[in-house]
Amino acid sequence: MSTPRLQLTGISKQYPAVKANDNVSLTVQPGEIHALLGENGAGKSTLMKIVFGAVQPDEGEIKVDGKTVQIRNPHEAKAHGIAMVFQHFSLFDTLTAAENVWLGLDTGETLAEVTARMNKKAGDYGLQVDATRPVHSLSVGECQRVEIVRALLSEPKLLILDEPTSVLTPMAVQSLFNTLRQLAREGCSILYISHKLDEIRELCHQCTVLRGGRVTGGVDPRQESNASLSRLMIGAEPPKLVHREARLGDVALELNRLSLAPDGIYGVALSQISLQLRAGEVLGIAGVSGNGQQELLAALSGEDARANPGSIKLFGTDIARAGPTRRRALGLHFVPEERLGRGAVPMQSLAANTLLTRHEALRAFGWIDVAATRALAAKLIDRFKVKAGGPDAVAKSLSGGNLQKFIVGREIDAKPKVLIVAQPTWGVDVGAAAQIRGELLALRDAGCAVLVVSEELEELFELSDRLVVIAGGRLSPSVPARDATIERIGQWMAGLFDAKEMTAQIKEMSHVQA
Amino acid sequence: MFKLESRASPSTAMALASPLIALAVTVMVGVVLFLLLGKDPVQGLRMFFVEPVKSGYAWSEIAVKAVPLILIALGLALCFRANVWNIGAEGQYILGAIFAGGIAMQATPETPGAIVIVILVAGVVGGMMWAAITALLRDRFNANEILVSLMLVYVAEMVLSYLVYGPWRDPQGFNFPQTVTFAKPTQVPRLFSGLRINVGLIVALVAVVGMTIFLFRLFRGMQAQIGGLAPMAARYGGFSSRASLWTALLTSGGLAGLAGALEATGPLGQLTPYVPVGYGFAAIIVAFVGRLHPVGIVFSAVLMSMFYIGGELAQSRMQLPKSITGVFQGLLLFSLLASDTLIHYRLRWVARRTGTPAARAAS
Numbered sequence: 001m002s003t004p005r006l007q008l009t010g011i012s013k014q015y016p017a018v019k020a021n022d023n024v025s026l027t028v029q030p031g032e033i034h035a036l037l038g039e040n041g042a043g044k045s046t047l048m049k050i051v052f053g054a055v056q057p058d059e060g061e062i063k064v065d066g067k068t069v070q071i072r073n074p075h076e077a078k079a080h081g082i083a084m085v086f087q088h089f090s091l092f093d094t095l096t097a098a099e100n101v102w103l104g105l106d107t108g109e110t111l112a113e114v115t116a117r118m119n120k121k122a123g124d125y126g127l128q129v130d131a132t133r134p135v136h137s138l139s140v141g142e143c144q145r146v147e148i149v150r151a152l153l154s155e156p157k158l159l160i161l162d163e164p165t166s167v168l169t170p171m172a173v174q175s176l177f178n179t180l181r182q183l184a185r186e187g188c189s190i191l192y193i194s195h196k197l198d199e200i201r202e203l204c205h206q207c208t209v210l211r212g213g214r215v216t217g218g219v220d221p222r223q224e225s226n227a228s229l230s231r232l233m234i235g236a237e238p239p240k241l242v243h244r245e246a247r248l249g250d251v252a253l254e255l256n257r258l259s260l261a262p263d264g265i266y267g268v269a270l271s272q273i274s275l276q277l278r279a280g281e282v283l284g285i286a287g288v289s290g291n292g293q294q295e296l297l298a299a300l301s302g303e304d305a306r307a308n309p310g311s312i313k314l315f316g317t318d319i320a321r322a323g324p325t326r327r328r329a330l331g332l333h334f335v336p337e338e339r340l341g342r343g344a345v346p347m348q349s350l351a352a353n354t355l356l357t358r359h360e361a362l363r364a365f366g367w368i369d370v371a372a373t374r375a376l377a378a379k380l381i382d383r384f385k386v387k388a389g390g391p392d393a394v395a396k397s398l399s400g401g402n403l404q405k406f407i408v409g410r411e412i413d414a415k416p417k418v419l420i421v422a423q424p425t426w427g428v429d430v431g432a433a434a435q436i437r438g439e440l441l442a443l444r445d446a447g448c449a450v451l452v453v454s455e456e457l458e459e460l461f462e463l464s465d466r467l468v469v470i471a472g473g474r475l476s477p478s479v480p481a482r483d484a485t486i487e488r489i490g491q492w493m494a495g496l497f498d499a500k501e502m503t504a505q506i507k508e509m510s511h512v513q514a
Numbered sequence: 515m516f517k518l519e520s521r522a523s524p525s526t527a528m529a530l531a532s533p534l535i536a537l538a539v540t541v542m543v544g545v546v547l548f549l550l551l552g553k554d555p556v557q558g559l560r561m562f563f564v565e566p567v568k569s570g571y572a573w574s575e576i577a578v579k580a581v582p583l584i585l586i587a588l589g590l591a592l593c594f595r596a597n598v599w600n601i602g603a604e605g606q607y608i609l610g611a612i613f614a615g616g617i618a619m620q621a622t623p624e625t626p627g628a629i630v631i632v633i634l635v636a637g638v639v640g641g642m643m644w645a646a647i648t649a650l651l652r653d654r655f656n657a658n659e660i661l662v663s664l665m666l667v668y669v670a671e672m673v674l675s676y677l678v679y680g681p682w683r684d685p686q687g688f689n690f691p692q693t694v695t696f697a698k699p700t701q702v703p704r705l706f707s708g709l710r711i712n713v714g715l716i717v718a719l720v721a722v723v724g725m726t727i728f729l730f731r732l733f734r735g736m737q738a739q740i741g742g743l744a745p746m747a748a749r750y751g752g753f754s755s756r757a758s759l760w761t762a763l764l765t766s767g768g769l770a771g772l773a774g775a776l777e778a779t780g781p782l783g784q785l786t787p788y789v790p791v792g793y794g795f796a797a798i799i800v801a802f803v804g805r806l807h808p809v810g811i812v813f814s815a816v817l818m819s820m821f822y823i824g825g826e827l828a829q830s831r832m833q834l835p836k837s838i839t840g841v842f843q844g845l846l847l848f849s850l851l852a853s854d855t856l857i858h859y860r861l862r863w864v865a866r867r868t869g870t871p872a873a874r875a876a877s
Contacts, residue, residue, distance in 0.1 A: 016519065016521060323752050324749075324751065325752035326752075336750055341746050341747055342746040342747050342750050345743055345747045346743075346744065347743060355733065355736060355751075356747060357751060366733035367732060367733075368731050368732065368736065370731070
């Protein structure tokens with residue numbers, strides 16, 4: 001067997017509260033696409049940061065091409081031929097793609113030379129990148145391609161990708177896979193971090209599974225099933241959701257040609273969004289992030305109350321200009337995607353955090369009945385099985401999944417008539433995710449109208465009765481979830497809606513302009 | 515070597531211990547300072563920590579200084595909790611004194627004593643109006659409140675100078691820049707005969723209770739704080755960040771104005787260009803040393819008053835410059851900010867890294 005490209009032996013890293021990596025070993029061969037599979041918090045990111053030199057291990061040995069090395073910083077990692085594409089891009093919005101790449105190089109090349117090299121690399125690997133466009137005008141997928149091209153310019157022997165598909169449409173995922181396969185054929189090793197089982201089985205040659213910082217398996221994913229991988233990853237198969245037939249009620253929430261100019265220069269304009277949400281159904285909104293989800297959610301929650309009068313109706317009442325408090329009073333509750341800092345105040349206790357959206361503990365003159373807030377927090381902790389130090393624990397001290405259970409629980413417990421949830425299970429472990437999805441379905445069965453915005457298609461297919469897609473600030477027609485296919489949704493995510501619908505919209509827009 | 519390591523969660527114990535550590539560091543640096551100046555450090559420390567609390571009279575003097583500090587710092591605590599950086603309490607204090615003085619000047623020996631209430635209310639209004647300028651500019655034009663409030667301090671000083679040198683100057687004052695001495699009924703009633711401490715102390719203590727309730731028991735107070743702590747959460751909750759800004763600035767302006775009114779019609783009894791003595795700035799330190807908590811502020815205000823009086827004593831008895839007070843105040847804030855690091859981080863002793871990973875694994 002040839003010399004392994006990368007060999008980790010007995011890597012451990014202790015953080016104040018958790019042991020992120022515990023005696024982790026893994027081996028990557030040249031030209032191998034090696035998956036690192038694990039739930040959020042399993043230690044994948046820490047391990048990759050160690051390989052990339054961003055974090056120092058407490059124990060263990062790293063060998064690159066058979067030689068023991070110490071990687072003290074990302075610069076040294078690059079010198080060893082290691083490149084990494086992070087989940088969150090480090091690009092300046094105001095510069096062009098080429099300028100961004102140029103800034104990060106210390107090769108003494110001119111901007112023109114770098115641009116030429118970028119175009120060459122992009123051409124070689126079928127990555128469509130316009131190097132001269134400013135980054136703020138690029139889609140998320142394009143930004144990722146810029147990052148990949150940037151990584152490839154250093155001619156890496158090992159390329160690390162952290163959850164690369166979370167921002168891509170299904171079609172873009174396929175073209176990314178083609179690029180990665182080509183790289184692997186040319187001998188570049190790839191470490192592919194993901195928690196998506198299908199992708200790993202399709203793409204990767206080897207798979208190391210992490211759970212709670214330890215390696216729980218090293219397998220060939222092509223020989224495994226989703227169930228067997230998931231057992232390695234979480235120790236059990238996720239419970240199946242029971243999806244009962246929807247009993248539709250009245251129209252709860254109605255959007256009528258909602259258009260909204262962006263709030264800042266990098267926002268997305270909402271254009272002519274119409275939809276009806278009925279009591280007793282779950283409507284899923286799919287889409288690649290940055291296509292207007294944030295803006296739509298803010299307009300629905302009342303955080304952005306600039307919408308045209310009449311464009312948002314709740315049970316027939318016009319709420320387009322109403323603030324969040326009034327909308328909540330009318331039965332519309334919202335779970336935002338950012339838990340810390342938006343859904344909860346980080347430095348305040350869970351008890352105090354109930355007051356953010358729940359006012360049962362308020363007495364005359366706004367006097368806070370502290371005992372009542374603590375009782376409510378304790379009830380939520382108990383009912384939604386939140387692991388927390390009690391009602392007085394500060395929100396920041398909870399893990400992402402437990403805080404999400406608390407926030408979703410706080411809104412569900414308010415007995416909403418309409419519940420809008422953004423990314424219900426983002427960064428939440430599988431067990432908690434299943435619980436949250438179950439609660440959402442139970443709420444729907446109880447007659448609540450539920451709107452879910454998510455970037456995880458699997459989740460939407462599992463939860464929704466109907467699906468729509470948001471792309472470029474416009475909304476696709478809706479389709480019953482059981483009739484939807486990944487291909488069709490994928491096309492819509494790229495902005496290609498039905499031709500009829502498109503012409504109708506174009507007509508409408510030219511009508512407006514005229 | 516020592517390594518700073520981030521704590522899993524902020525340490526409550528350290529949050530309370532930090533002011534004490536800061537005080538200890540201040541004392542130590544103070545000792546070094548006295549030695550360098552060729553003064554007896556024991557005597558120096560006596561001036562600051564023993565003499566100011568030796569007798570009932572001394573305590574009364576402490577309280578005279580602590581009252582304005584407490585009042586101003588309470589308002590600043592609300593501001594800072596709401597992330598509104600009001601640095602101009604000194605100006606709001608001056609305006610309070612001016613408004614109060616303007617009313618007090620009208621009084622005659624026959625005026626009923628109830629005029630004191632009118633005077634104090636006028637002081638509150640004056641401070642609020644001055645703070646409202648900052649609030650308006652920030653709200654309307656997004657002007658930086660740090661700069662605006664600070665600059666308005668100098669404007670306030672000029673307004674005061676203009677009045678006492680010009681239209682409000684006492685015609686019988688031998689051309690000194692000062693107003694008439696206010697008539698007897700305007701005087702804030704004293705608590706004990708022979709001591710300068712007056713009902714301002716009671717007002718300040720009521721304000722402490724009031725602010726405690728507002729911050730921790732009233733929804734409005736909580737909303738104001740969330741507006742500063744987590745603006746996105748405030749928006750999500752439906753709380754107005756504008757309301758938070760105005761509440762914070764008007765409250766702190768009003769309290770600073772009240773302090774100015776109490777000072778003008780209490781210990782001073784007339785307006786001079788020397789009304790501002792830096793209480794508005796010292797109160798920033800008081801607020802932080804007191805952990806932005808009303809009860810903590812009482813303790814830190816007493817400490818800061820000791821520095822004031824100690825500085826005066828060191829000046830007269832040890833021939834030290836008066837700026838020694840400012841040095842001690844600065845040292846205290848500086849040490850506090852430094853030791854506050856330990857709330858979020860801890861020091862850990864780590865063995866120096868050895869060359870081979872095996873040796874590290876073994877250790």
